[in-house]
Amino acid sequence: MPTMDRDDDETLELVRKMFTERIPFNQVLGVEIDSLSFDDARVRFGYRDDLVGNFVRGTLHGGVVSAVLDLTGGLVAFLSALRSIEGGTPEEKTERLANVGTIDLRVDYLRPGLGQWFMASGTILRAGNKVAVTRMELHNDEDQHIAVGTGAYLVG
Amino acid sequence: MPTMDRDDDETLELVRKMFTERIPFNQVLGVEIDSLSFDDARVRFGYRDDLVGNFVRGTLHGGVVSAVLDLTGGLVAFLSALRSIEGGTPEEKTERLANVGTIDLRVDYLRPGLGQWFMASGTILRAGNKVAVTRMELHNDEDQHIAVGTGAYLVG
Amino acid sequence: MPTMDRDDDETLELVRKMFTERIPFNQVLGVEIDSLSFDDARVRFGYRDDLVGNFVRGTLHGGVVSAVLDLTGGLVAFLSALRSIEGGTPEEKTERLANVGTIDLRVDYLRPGLGQWFMASGTILRAGNKVAVTRMELHNDEDQHIAVGTGAYLVG
Amino acid sequence: MPTMDRDDDETLELVRKMFTERIPFNQVLGVEIDSLSFDDARVRFGYRDDLVGNFVRGTLHGGVVSAVLDLTGGLVAFLSALRSIEGGTPEEKTERLANVGTIDLRVDYLRPGLGQWFMASGTILRAGNKVAVTRMELHNDEDQHIAVGTGAYLVG
Numbered sequence: 001m002p003t004m005d006r007d008d009d010e011t012l013e014l015v016r017k018m019f020t021e022r023i024p025f026n027q028v029l030g031v032e033i034d035s036l037s038f039d040d041a042r043v044r045f046g047y048r049d050d051l052v053g054n055f056v057r058g059t060l061h062g063g064v065v066s067a068v069l070d071l072t073g074g075l076v077a078f079l080s081a082l083r084s085i086e087g088g089t090p091e092e093k094t095e096r097l098a099n100v101g102t103i104d105l106r107v108d109y110l111r112p113g114l115g116q117w118f119m120a121s122g123t124i125l126r127a128g129n130k131v132a133v134t135r136m137e138l139h140n141d142e143d144q145h146i147a148v149g150t151g152a153y154l155v156g
Numbered sequence: 157m158p159t160m161d162r163d164d165d166e167t168l169e170l171v172r173k174m175f176t177e178r179i180p181f182n183q184v185l186g187v188e189i190d191s192l193s194f195d196d197a198r199v200r201f202g203y204r205d206d207l208v209g210n211f212v213r214g215t216l217h218g219g220v221v222s223a224v225l226d227l228t229g230g231l232v233a234f235l236s237a238l239r240s241i242e243g244g245t246p247e248e249k250t251e252r253l254a255n256v257g258t259i260d261l262r263v264d265y266l267r268p269g270l271g272q273w274f275m276a277s278g279t280i281l282r283a284g285n286k287v288a289v290t291r292m293e294l295h296n297d298e299d300q301h302i303a304v305g306t307g308a309y310l311v312g
Numbered sequence: 313m314p315t316m317d318r319d320d321d322e323t324l325e326l327v328r329k330m331f332t333e334r335i336p337f338n339q340v341l342g343v344e345i346d347s348l349s350f351d352d353a354r355v356r357f358g359y360r361d362d363l364v365g366n367f368v369r370g371t372l373h374g375g376v377v378s379a380v381l382d383l384t385g386g387l388v389a390f391l392s393a394l395r396s397i398e399g400g401t402p403e404e405k406t407e408r409l410a411n412v413g414t415i416d417l418r419v420d421y422l423r424p425g426l427g428q429w430f431m432a433s434g435t436i437l438r439a440g441n442k443v444a445v446t447r448m449e450l451h452n453d454e455d456q457h458i459a460v461g462t463g464a465y466l467v468g
Numbered sequence: 469m470p471t472m473d474r475d476d477d478e479t480l481e482l483v484r485k486m487f488t489e490r491i492p493f494n495q496v497l498g499v500e501i502d503s504l505s506f507d508d509a510r511v512r513f514g515y516r517d518d519l520v521g522n523f524v525r526g527t528l529h530g531g532v533v534s535a536v537l538d539l540t541g542g543l544v545a546f547l548s549a550l551r552s553i554e555g556g557t558p559e560e561k562t563e564r565l566a567n568v569g570t571i572d573l574r575v576d577y578l579r580p581g582l583g584q585w586f587m588a589s590g591t592i593l594r595a596g597n598k599v600a601v602t603r604m605e606l607h608n609d610e611d612q613h614i615a616v617g618t619g620a621y622l623v624g
Contacts, residue, residue: 023209023210023211023217024205024206024209024211025206025209025219025220026209026217028184028206028207029219049180050180050181050183050184051180051181051184052180052181053181053227055179055180055254056251057254061179061180061227062223062226062227062257062258062261063181063185063219063223063224063226064223066219066222066223066226066263067222068219070218070222071218098210098211098213101218102218102265103264103571103599103601103620104262104263104264104265104572104601105218105222105262106260106261106262106418106462107222107260107262108437108438108445108462108464109258109259109260109261110438110445111438112257125420125422126423130598130599130624131598131599131622133420133571145437150418150420150460150462150572152571152620154598259415259443259445259464260416260445260462262418262574262618264593264594264601264618266594266601281576281578281613281616282579286443286468287442287466289576289578304593304603306416306574306576306616308415308576310443312442334523335522335529336517336520336521337521338521338529339518340496341531361492362492362495362496363493363496364491364492365491365492365494365539366566366569367490367492369566373491373492373494373539374535374538374539374569374573375531375534375538375539376493378531378535379530379531379534379535380531382530382531382534383530383531407524410523410524410525413522413530413577414530414575414577416576417530417534417573417574418573418575419534419572420571420572421570421571421573424569
């Protein structure tokens with residue numbers, strides 16, 4: 001198990017910055033990183049009127065849910081892959097985020113997307129050197145289970 | 157096979173309006189309906205800088221792709237369900253769009269999301285009175301196959 | 313929350329019997345019920361040479377894994393639906409198993425299917441009166457995580 | 469487009485033999501190759517009582533459907549990967565089948581599995597040097613659409 005040193009801290013800080021500041025559609029969604037390690041991540045976003053799909057019930061658009069689960073899974077897949085990269089500065093390592101690509105995604109919608117804010121969490125199911133598989137969950141601020149997902153990501 | 161009468165035309169026109177004007181996140185994505193019938197639908201959107209996920213390559217965010225495939229599948233599922241509703245004005249029928257919900261969605265990402273504009277198309281695989289299953293495809297303006305998806309929708 | 317009475321015990325016993333004795337392909341796979349309640353189920357099967365897919369490595373055929381996850385999810389979906397059926401004898405209730413159908417299934421293969429025996433477990437993610445969504449896991453006898461799955465089932 | 473030479477013919481013949489004679493669970497299912505090229509494949513199997521899941525209706529077990537779609541997708545993924553292997557005898561090439569592994573699989577069940585025999589077909593959606601994505605369909609002898617699937621396979 002790798003020890004957490006200054007470089008690791010710096011790498012995670014760079015990932016956080018890149019994720020929230022340099023990915024345009026993440027900014028459209030308004031996602032922010034709540035917590036981050038090389039094993040898991042939590043991503044948070046607030047309810048906004050323009051994120052709505054069902055205009056009668058005021059629930060989140062299914063596409064908002066799938067987008068947030070996809071980006072959470074991709075983040076976790078990337079962090080897991082970062083671990084096995086030897087050498088390189090934190091900057092060089094995080095630049096590799098651009099190489100991560102979703103192979104496929106499945107989302108199961110469990111309850112209507114209602115709440116003041118939402119938290120997506122992701123964990124690694126399979127950490128390969130070519131392909132990572134992740135599981136994602138979305139809960140609202142009352143801890144109701146809104147959706148789950150699974151994603152396969154190309155990380156090599 | 158049902159004949160197309162004035163009510164059908166009016167119903168389709170109302171669906172089109174509802175889809176583009178009353179679903180907030182559809183407006184964020186900038187999707188427009190290219191063609192529409194009770195059997196299939198084509199949804200178009202243009203490339204915009206804020207839809208990007210990969211800031212190095214300038215490709216569409218995976219979440220934009222999944223969102224567009226989800227809404228295209230939902231639209232097709234709804235149109236298919238509309239057919240079996242007997243009675244009611246076009247207004248009453250289209251209000252039922254609010255009852256359609258995604259059960260689950262799978263997206264396969266085939267090529268990087270690059271292009272000036274993109275076209276999503278959806279067709280019905282299974283038209284039940286409770287559950288509809290749809291297949292969706294996304295192509296760019298050069299007719300390259302960007303992604304495919306399958307969705308199950310509660311329509312009853 | 314329903315109380316467990318004699319009828320419930322009898323119903324579970326009938327489900328167990330039906331599952332192992334009356335579903336032909338379950339017998340081909342050699343699956344047996346390890347534990348059963350209205351909330352979850354555990355299904356066990358032993359390694360056999362004719363369940364192999366990869367003849368070089370001797371690992372389980374991917375189709376064996378998907379089949380076992382599908383039947384485990386279907387079992388859990390059915391048990392969950394049984395709860396909401398009011399009236400009827402245990403026999404009448406369990407006959408409804410014939411109405412449960414898989415809408416769709418996703419399987420993620422995490423590790424090669426090696427082991428002396430395997431245990432599949434399933435839990436309910438969404439318990440609707442028309443559609444149930446379940447999550448399934450497969451572990452080997454050393455508790456290694458072989459596969460996960462999600463299924464949507466028509467139960468109404 | 470590669471020319472078909474004697475080696476290609478021999479390679480396809482070896483794949484066919486390996487597929488039907490050396491994969492134990494394929495024999496349990498009774499699958500046979502109907503047609504085979506480097507681009508697509510058709511796999512056929514007959515209805516048998518022990519392949520049944522629903523004992524009231526006599527329909528195929530969902531696990532039989534998922535198993536056949538998985539093996540059809542894996543076959544197509546492997547054939548596609550064979551193309552890019554340079555050098556080596558047909559024997560050496562086909563031995564690589566043992567390296568192909570399913571990453572994940574989605575199956576959508578469209579109609580009850582009834583028929584005298586069934587035909588599964590598979591085509592390549594994404595042919596990468598690490599990951600292949602395939603689409604699969606299952607029809608019965610009356611050409612009714614029983615199920616569709618998508619699979620991601622590790623081929624590198």
